[in-house]
Structures are given as structure tokens and as C-alpha cells.
Amino acid sequence: MFQAAMKKHKQKVTLIGAVLLLLLPLVAIQPKVYLTLTIAGFAMGMLIFLVASGLSIIFGLLDVLNFAHGACFAWGAYVGFTTLNSLMDWVTSTSLVQNIAAFLIAVLAAFVAVAVLGILIERVIVRRVYGLHLFQILILFGTTIVLEELIRIVWGPNDEVMPVPFNFVGNWDIMDIIVLRYPIIAILIGVLVYGVTQFVLKKTRIGLIVRAGVENRDMVQAMGHNISLLFTSVFAVGAGLAALGGLAMALFSLQVYPGMGSQYLIFAFIVVIIGGLGSVTGSLVGALLVGLSYNYVAYLLPPAAVGVNILIMFVILLIKPTGLFAPGK
Amino acid sequence: MAELSPIRIFRGLESRKRFRSGGFFLKAGLLVLFLFAPFLFPSFKSIDLVMRIVIFATLVASFDILLGYTGIISFGHGMFFGIGAYSMGFLLSKYGSPTYLNMFLAFFIAVFVSILLALVISFLSLRVKAIFFAMITLALAEFSLILAMKLSRLSGGEDGISISLPGLFKVSSNFGHVLHLDITGRIAAYYFILLCCLILFLMMLRFTQSPFGRVLQSIRDNVQRAEALGYSTFIFQTVSITFGCIVAAIVGGLYAVWVGYINPESCLSTSIVLDILIMVIIGGMGTLYGGIIGAAFLQIAQTFLPDLQKLSQHLFPQASLLHTAMERWLLIFGILFILVVFFFPRGVLGSIQDYMMRRKAGKTLESG
Numbered sequence: 001m002f003q004a005a006m007k008k009h010k011q012k013v014t015l016i017g018a019v020l021l022l023l024l025p026l027v028a029i030q031p032k033v034y035l036t037l038t039i040a041g042f043a044m045g046m047l048i049f050l051v052a053s054g055l056s057i058i059f060g061l062l063d064v065l066n067f068a069h070g071a072c073f074a075w076g077a078y079v080g081f082t083t084l085n086s087l088m089d090w091v092t093s094t095s096l097v098q099n100i101a102a103f104l105i106a107v108l109a110a111f112v113a114v115a116v117l118g119i120l121i122e123r124v125i126v127r128r129v130y131g132l133h134l135f136q137i138l139i140l141f142g143t144t145i146v147l148e149e150l151i152r153i154v155w156g157p158n159d160e161v162m163p164v165p166f167n168f169v170g171n172w173d174i175m176d177i178i179v180l181r182y183p184i185i186a187i188l189i190g191v192l193v194y195g196v197t198q199f200v201l202k203k204t205r206i207g208l209i210v211r212a213g214v215e216n217r218d219m220v221q222a223m224g225h226n227i228s229l230l231f232t233s234v235f236a237v238g239a240g241l242a243a244l245g246g247l248a249m250a251l252f253s254l255q256v257y258p259g260m261g262s263q264y265l266i267f268a269f270i271v272v273i274i275g276g277l278g279s280v281t282g283s284l285v286g287a288l289l290v291g292l293s294y295n296y297v298a299y300l301l302p303p304a305a306v307g308v309n310i311l312i313m314f315v316i317l318l319i320k321p322t323g324l325f326a327p328g329k
Numbered sequence: 330m331a332e333l334s335p336i337r338i339f340r341g342l343e344s345r346k347r348f349r350s351g352g353f354f355l356k357a358g359l360l361v362l363f364l365f366a367p368f369l370f371p372s373f374k375s376i377d378l379v380m381r382i383v384i385f386a387t388l389v390a391s392f393d394i395l396l397g398y399t400g401i402i403s404f405g406h407g408m409f410f411g412i413g414a415y416s417m418g419f420l421l422s423k424y425g426s427p428t429y430l431n432m433f434l435a436f437f438i439a440v441f442v443s444i445l446l447a448l449v450i451s452f453l454s455l456r457v458k459a460i461f462f463a464m465i466t467l468a469l470a471e472f473s474l475i476l477a478m479k480l481s482r483l484s485g486g487e488d489g490i491s492i493s494l495p496g497l498f499k500v501s502s503n504f505g506h507v508l509h510l511d512i513t514g515r516i517a518a519y520y521f522i523l524l525c526c527l528i529l530f531l532m533m534l535r536f537t538q539s540p541f542g543r544v545l546q547s548i549r550d551n552v553q554r555a556e557a558l559g560y561s562t563f564i565f566q567t568v569s570i571t572f573g574c575i576v577a578a579i580v581g582g583l584y585a586v587w588v589g590y591i592n593p594e595s596c597l598s599t600s601i602v603l604d605i606l607i608m609v610i611i612g613g614m615g616t617l618y619g620g621i622i623g624a625a626f627l628q629i630a631q632t633f634l635p636d637l638q639k640l641s642q643h644l645f646p647q648a649s650l651l652h653t654a655m656e657r658w659l660l661i662f663g664i665l666f667i668l669v670v671f672f673f674p675r676g677v678l679g680s681i682q683d684y685m686m687r688r689k690a691g692k693t694l695e696s697g
Contacts, residue, residue, distance in 0.1 A: 307472055
């Protein structure tokens with residue numbers, strides 16, 4: 001009886017549980033701080049989602065764990081950095097339209113540049129090692145070294161200050177609660193990307209083929225679809241999403257540095273393990289979980305912030321080893 | 330007498346030839362070289378270089394047990410190395426005193442902690458997919474680095490820990506002259522570490538060539554077939570991973586004894602795993618001895634790179650591209666790494682072994 005009831009109301013129960021979990025930190029944190037942390041957590045979660053979703057889709061379809069994803073992330077941040085620097089007039093102008101235009105151009109530049117990089121990586125490197133997990137990791141690890149060193153050669157080895165469009169800085173004052181602007185924008189970007197990927201995956205023909213490929217690759221190939229082209233484009237889009245994440249994260253943390261990719265790649269790994277490799281929704285849930293818990297714990301007990309993420313990952317691995325939203329295989 | 334199986338006959342032939350083959354003389358020569366290195370190259374820099382080669386060769390061999398014999402990539406090998414180094418630092422200096430008992434205890438604790446950790450990681454990750462192991466160990470390694478940096482009151486933070494050593498290994502102790510060489514505490518430590526590394530290396534050789542090791546290799550080559558033969562892949566992989574991690578922890582302790590100073594950057598950062606990976610790929614996966622070649626290559630390269638940079642600046646003052654490339658030597662190693670994985674996936678030693686095998690097969694064909 002109980003189990004039947006559980007099954008019937010599963011969605012409701014999950015939702016209530018999630019809300020309760022979200023409110024849990026209120027026990028130890030003041031409401032105002034809690035709100036700030038929650039927004040920061042959502043923003044961070046959304047930015048990590050951008051990285052993790054690409055990683056997850058690439059793994060789901062290509063069966064490749066893209067270790068070079070962190071390098072794509074850093075490259076995206078640096079391309080955006082250069083673009084915004086060259087559009088300095090628009091970035092510093094007070095006009096909102098010019099700000100947004102500069103931001104969109106930076107996004108486009110980062111996405112396209114890294115998508116091209118992704119095509120190169122897929123065609124030249126990954127193509128030769130399909131089906132060999134060990135060699136994939138080794139070779140993509142080597143690629144990461146090369147890409148990070150190239151960043152150091154092109155942009156120099158030091159941290160740089162990220163130029164942020166004028167209207168993105170500062171905060172809104174809503175009913176005595178100070179809300180930083182950029183985290184809200186970051187959340188909007190994340191929601192937008194999630195919406196678009198869901199739309200493409202669920203409503204379009206290409207999405208249908210990709211989803212079918214995640215379920216059963218050989219069958220899709222047998223049906224006569226050009227799987228090689230599909231692989232390349234999914235890899236490119238995944239890399240582009242990582243670039244978008246890198247740019248958005250650089251605007252969030254106000255800096256770029258060559259090793260930034262490796263750092264966020266670890267978050268992305270934790271997220272895809274929690275959410276289930278191959279699932280976009282799983283990446284979103286996992287990313288929000290990681291972003292929120294990281295911010296709450298970072299406020300209460302700074303050194304344990306990454307630890308709590310790892311703890312969540314271990315718990316998930318114990319109770320559901322394939323992750324929360326693993327696609328059926 | 331029971332009939333001998335083909336594999337027994339093959340092994341009998343192998344063991345009879347063992348002391349006459351060229352490989353045996355090469356290994357013996359290498360050992361003699363390591364034994365007399367302090368007398369041959371008495372400068373501090375060169376002894377340090379040889380010792381680093383020995384230490385890293387052992388570390389790479391322990392990594393090879395995971396990568397080459399079990400087919401699993403661990404990005405947490407540096408973490409186990411750091412566990413060994415830090416337990417040595419804690420017990421000899423930060424929370425203890427430099428006595429032999431504490432030194433022994435440090436090894437013991439390092440082994441104990443790494444067994445626990447390796448078991449937990451294996452249990453959590455191997456149930457799902459082997460690649461989860463790489464992801465989880467990467468996350469844990471980063472976490473351990475953050476912990477060591479942030480909990481500076483406990484771990485010494487970025488300042489690290491200077492280690493004082495018990496009597497025999499003290500830099501100041503002197504035991505007289507032998508062949509123009511001052512037998513100082515450094516030399517004593519050199520032979521102690523060399524002996525430990527030799528024992529560890531022999532243990533690893535025994536491990537990989539035991540029936541257990543052969544099952545491991547069969548799992549690495551074909552999981553389904555090994556499972557069909559009735560071997561529990563999970564248990565075999567877990568034991569092998571744990572063994573590799575124990576060796577890494579002990580080597581970490583030895584490294585701390587030799588260097589006398591540890592900090593998160595030198596003992597826990599991912600750059601150690603990077604070095605290990607480059608060494609194992611260049612030397613050859615699944616060979617154990619390849620680690621010596623890889624370690625020698627990378628350590629010598631890193632030692633002489635500054636000189637090489639100066640030389641290139643002196644010789645070609647105009648070639649700025651060359652200087653950038655020399656400064657970013659990791660780029661060159663990265664490209665080399667990718668090329669080796671593509672074209673010589675068995676590394677230097679593996680490729681030589683393949684060549685010898687082919688030549689031998691060709692000879693038997695001709696004569697037969």
C-alpha cells in the first residue's frame with residue numbers, strides 16, 4: 001500500500017523533499033545571508049551545469065569521457081576575455097544595449113572558437129580511440145596539457161582581470177534585500193541553455209537521433225544515419241557549451257587563469273556522477289545540488305566546501321551507483 | 330610423473346635461461362650502477378638526481394600495476410604518495426620526534442590509511458564503471474590538496490614541514506671516508522632508500538608474475554572472458570589497486586626522508602600524477618622496468634632544462650619562438666605524450682620487447 005502510494009505521488013514527494021532540503025540550511029544561517037547564498041549557489045550551479053551538460057551528452061552518445069572539457073572551458077573564458085577587451089568601449093559604456101551586444105558577441109566568439117577546437121579534437125584525436133576508454137583518458141589528458149600550455153603561451157601564465165560589461169556589475173535593491181546582478185543573469189543563461197537543449201533534444205529530429213544514439217548507437221547507425229557527422233557535431237556543441245560556461249564563470253569570478261579548467265572539471269565530474277552520465281536533466285539537478293551545498297558549506301565551514309560535494313557523490317554512489325537520472329541502457 | 334602443461338614447460342625454459350639472458354645482465358648492471366652511483370658521481374646534485382630516479386621509478390612501477398596490469402587510471406596516485414610523505418612529516422617532526430620507531434610507525438600508518446582509502450574508492454567506483462575510478466580519484470586528489478592548503482594549522486599549509494631525521498640519517502652525521510667519499514647521513518639515507526625501493530620493486534615483480542598477476546592481466550585484456558572463467562574481477566581489481574596504492578604511500582614516505590621537506594605543491598598536487606603519467610607512457614605501460622627509463626628521462630630532462638634554456642639563449646639569441654617553447658617545456662612533453670600514446674602505445678621498453686619478440690619469432694621460422 002505504502003509503496004503504491006509512494007509511486008503514485010513520487011514526483012510530489014521528491015519535490016517536497018527537495019524544497020525541505022533547500023530550506024535546511026536556514027537552521028544555521030540567517031535568512032538574509034541564506035538568500036544571498038542561495039542565489040549565488042543557483043548561479044554557480046547553473047554555470048557548472050553548462051560544463052557538465054556537454055560532458056554528459058558527449059559521454060552518453062560517444063561513450064567518451066572528455067577529459068579535455070576543462071581545457072575547452074578555459075579556452076572559452078580566454079576567447080571571451082580577448083573579445084571583451086577588444087570591445088572595451090561597449091563594455092564600459094553605460095548603455096545597456098551596447099553592454100548586451102558586447103556580451104553576446106563574446107559568447108558567440110567563445111562558442112564558435114571552441115566548437116571549432118572541439119571539431120579538431122574529435123577529428124584528429126578522439127576519432128582514433130573510440131571504444132578504448134583507457135587510451136581516451138590518456139590522450140585527452142595529454143590534450144589538456146597541450147591546450148593549457150598553449151593558453152600560457154598565448155595569454156601569459158598569470159591571472160588576468162576579466163572585463164565585465166558595465167550594467168552587469170552592481171546590484172538591485174529589492175525590498176531591502178540586496179541582490180547581485182550578475183548571478184541573476186548567470187541563472188537566466190543557465191535556464192535558457194537548459195530550455196534550448198531540452199527543446200532540441202525532445203522536439204527536433206536531430207534531438208531524436210541523438211537520444212536514440214544514447215540509447216543504442218549501433219541501431220542508429222544501422223538505420224542509415226551519418227553517425228560520424230553526428231559524433232563530431234555533438235562533440236563540437238558540447239565543447240561550445242563548456243566554452244560558454246567558462247566565459248560565464250570568468251564573468252562571475254572576475255578573473256581568468258590558465259588552470260581554471262581543471263578546477264571546474266572536477267565539479268563537472270562530481271555533477272555527472274551524481275546526475276548520471278548521459279542525462280541533461282541529471283546534470284542540472286546535480287549541478288544545483290553541488291552549487292548550493294558548496295555555497296552553504298563554504299559560508300559555514302570553508303575548508304569542507306569541496307568535501308561536502310564529494311560526500312554527496314559518495315552517498316549517491318552508495319544508494320544509486322549509476323546516478324540519479326541515468327539513461328536506461 | 331604428471332604430464333607438464335605447455336605453460337609449465339614454457340616457464341621451465343624461461344627460468345633455465347633466466348641467468349644467461351641479456352636482460353638479466355642489463356638489470357644486474359643497472360643495480361650495480363645504482364649501488365656505486367655515490368662513488369661514481371659524488372657531487373650532491375648527481376646523487377640527488379640518481380635518488381630521484383630510483384624513487385620515481387618505484388612510484389611509476391606502482392602506478393603501472395594499476396594502469397598497465399589492471400587497466401585502471403588513478404589520478405589519486407599523487408594523493409597516496411602525499412599520504413606517505415605527510416605521515417612521515419607528521420610523525421618525525423610536526424607531532425613527534427625523529428626516532429626510528431616513529432619512522433617505522435609512519436610507514437605503518439601510511440599503509441593503513443592508504444589501504445582504507447583505496448578500498449573505499451574501489452568499492453564505490455568499480456561497481457559501476459572503471460572510468461569512474463579516474464573521476465573519483467581526481468576529485469579526491471584535489472580535495473586532499475585543498476585540505477592540506479587550508480588546514481594550515483594541522484598540516485603546515487603552504488609553508489610545508491621540514492623533517493628532521495633520526496641519528497643515522499642526519500645530514501651532520503659522518504662515518505669516515507671510503508674511496509674519497511665522505512660517508513655522511515645522506516649516503517646512509519641513499520642506501521636505506523635504495524634498499525627499500527629494491528625490495529618494493531621485487532615485490533611488485535613477484536606480484537605481477539604470480540598467478541594472481543596473470544589473472545589480472547587477463548581481466549585487463551578481456552573482462553568478459555575472465556568473468557566467464559569464474560574470476561571475480563571486482564576482487565582482483567580491488568586487491569591490485571590496494572597493493573599499488575600501498576607501494577605509492579611507502580615511496581611517499583621514502584621521498585620525504587630523502588628530500589627532508591614536504592609541502593602540498595611537491596607532494597599532493599596533480600603535477601605529480603602528470604609526471605608519473607609521462608614517465609609511465611614513455612617507459613612503457615605494463616612493463617614495470619619501463620618506469621626506470623621514464624623516470625630517468627623525465628628527471629634528467631627536468632634537471633638539465635635550465636642549462637639547456639641558457640644554452641639556447643646563448644646560441645640563438647634571435648629565435649624567440651624557441652625560447653618560448655623551452656620555457657613552456659610542458660607543452661613539448663604534452664605533445665610527446667600524445668604522439669607516444671598514438672604511435673608507440675607500448676612505450677620505449679614495450680616497443681623494444683615487441684621488436685625482440687618479432688625477431689625471435691622470425692628466427693624460429695627460418696630455422697624451422
